[in-house]
Amino acid sequence: MSDQNLYERYHRQIILPEFGEEGQQKLQKANVLVIGAGGLGCPALQYLAAAGVGTIGIVDDDVVALNNLHRQILYSVNDIGLSKAERAAHILQQLNPEIKVISYNERLENKNALMLFEDFDIIIDGTDNFSTRYMINDACVLLNKPLVYGAISQFEGQVSVFKNGNEDDVNYRDIFPDPPKEGEVLNCAEAGVIGVLPGIIGTMMANETIKLITGIGEPLVNQLFTYNALNNQVYQLNLAARKETRTLIPKDEQAFLQTDYVWLCSSPVNQAEIDSDAFNQMIAKGNVDVIDVRELYEIPTVNEFEHIRIPLAQLGDQISMVKSENVIAFCQSGKRSLQAAKILSGIFGGSKKIYSLRGGIVEWKKQKQTV
C-alpha cells in the first residue's frame, strides 16, 4: 500500500495533535502479544489491529464455541470448532493487511512463556483463569515487560497497567499476593458475564496499550480501575509496590520454570498445613524432606522418622540441605513450622510443595500413642 493510502487509513488519529505522525510510527514499530483471544482479547485485538500496531501476536489454544459468541465478537457461527488464535489472526489480517499478525495456537505454559514474551514489547493479559494470570504476571516481572491487565466478573471489570520497569512499579501480586484457590473465586463459566462488559474492558486495555506505546496521556500505572456496568460507577485505586511481593515471585528463569502455577491455584486453602495422618502418608510415599525447625536442644527428640534439623533462625543459610520436591516443616506445636513454611515458600516459590505439621511433634506423638 502506498504511503498516501496509509496516511488515509490512519488520518483521523494522525490529525490529533498529541498523536500525529510520530504516534503512528511508534504504533507501526510496536510488537504486542495478546494472551487469550476471548472476551477481552477480541476487542483489544480489533482496536490494536485497526490502529496500526505493527506486529500483533495472539496466544490461545482454545476453539470457538457457540456460547462464546455473545461476547467474543471477532467470530461467527462459521468459526465454531476452529482455533481462536488462527481465526482471529485471519480476521485481523483482513481488517488490516498492512500489519503482521502471528498466531500461536498453543497453551501458554512456563516452558513457552519466557521465550514467547522475549519477542514482544508489551503483553496483554486477556486470560480467564488465575493460574495463567499469576504466571503471566511473574514472567513479566522477571523480564521487565509492561503488562496490560484486565479482568471481568458478571457486571464488573478491572483494568491496570503494570510497567515492570523498576522496583517501584506495582505488579498484580502487590494487589493480590497469592492466587485464590479453586472455588474461592468463580470464573465466567460459573458466575456468568454480560456480553458487552468484556467489550468495554477489552477496549480500555487496547486504549492503555496505545497510550503506553505512543507516550500520550496517563496510563493506569500504579492504579487499579474498576467499572460497574449496572450502575456505571467507576472506582480508581492507588497502588503501591511492596518489598514482600518480590519474595513471592520466582527469582530467576530456573525457579519460574519449576513453579507449578496450576497447583498454586488448585490445592485447598489449608493444604500447606497437614495433620498427623497426612504427614505419615507423605513420609511413606517418599520424595520428601522433613525438617525439624526447633532449636537443637529441644525435646522430645525424634527418632521415629528420618529428618534433618535446621533451627528456624538458620533456615535461610542452610537451605541447600533441602533437596526433595516436597518439604514438611515441624516444630513443637505447629507455630514455628508455619513460619518456616512461609520462609521456604518465599525461597522456593512454587518450585517445591511446602507443608507444615499441624499441632507439631507433640500432637504427632499423641496421635501415635492412641493408634
Add this chain to the structure above:
Amino acid sequence: MSVKIILFGKLADIAGSSVSVDNVPDTDSLIDSLNKRYPELATTKYVIAVDKQVIKENTVLNKKSMVALLPPFSGG
C-alpha cells in the same frame, strides 16, 4: 463513629454494595466486625482500600474514611 464501606463483586452479593459499621477505630476491628455480621466474608479473598489507597497493614480510621473491599476477578 460510623465508617462507610463499599463492596465489589462477590462481596456485594454477600453484604450489599454499601454498608456502615459503627465504633471501629481501625481496619482490623472493622474486618472483625464485618466477619461477625457476614461470616461468609471471612473465607473470601479481597483487598482493602482506605481512601482509595490499597493497604496491607492495620490502618487507623476516622469518620471521613472511605473503605472499599475488592475481590480478584479471573474472567476474560
